[in-house]
Amino acid sequence: MNDPITIGGWPWFLKAFAAVIGAIFALILSGDIDPNGNLKIKFGLVVKLTFSVSISLFGGSAFIEYYHLNDYSAPAQGLVFLLSAVFGILIIGIVYQSLQLMKGKPLNEIIAEVKAAFLSIFK
Numbered sequence: 001m002n003d004p005i006t007i008g009g010w011p012w013f014l015k016a017f018a019a020v021i022g023a024i025f026a027l028i029l030s031g032d033i034d035p036n037g038n039l040k041i042k043f044g045l046v047v048k049l050t051f052s053v054s055i056s057l058f059g060g061s062a063f064i065e066y067y068h069l070n071d072y073s074a075p076a077q078g079l080v081f082l083l084s085a086v087f088g089i090l091i092i093g094i095v096y097q098s099l100q101l102m103k104g105k106p107l108n109e110i111i112a113e114v115k116a117a118f119l120s121i122f123k
Contacts, residue, residue, distance in 0.1 A: 011074035018078030019060070022085025023052035034116075048089070056085030 027033050032045050039045070060081035064070060069077065097110050 011077070014074045015057075015060070015078045015081050018082040019053050019056035019085055022056050022082035023049050023089075025082075025086045026052045026089030051092075052085050052089045055088035056081045059084040059088055 024033075027039075027045070027048065032048060033039050060077070060083075063080055063084060064072075064077055069080065097114075100110065101107065
């Protein structure tokens with residue numbers, strides 16, 4: 001029924017596209033994509049991207065099922081997937097920065113990293 005080769009697979013592609021876009025936004029927020037838009041592919045980056053897409057797909061599906069949003073359109077569900085990817089990795093980033101603070105990293109360095117991440121989004 002949802003064969004990805006036919007037109008019936010279109011909603012699945014739309015949701016997967018939203019999950020990947022959300023993962024890219026999350027990489028920008030985490031600082032893996034620098035303010036100039038450069039990206040160095042490393043194993044850690046691939047793991048973060050995979051983890052972000054997983055959070056988006058599983059978290060978005062759980063959110064849609066829990067709040068009974070199954071009747072909404074595919075773009076609306078794709079938005080849920082995108083937001084779950086961005087905010088899921090944002091929460092992971094907050095926990096990571098908290099651990100860095102506990103290890104002794106100065107607060108001004110963390111503020112500079114977060115500021116650079118936001119500037120790279122709006123540049």
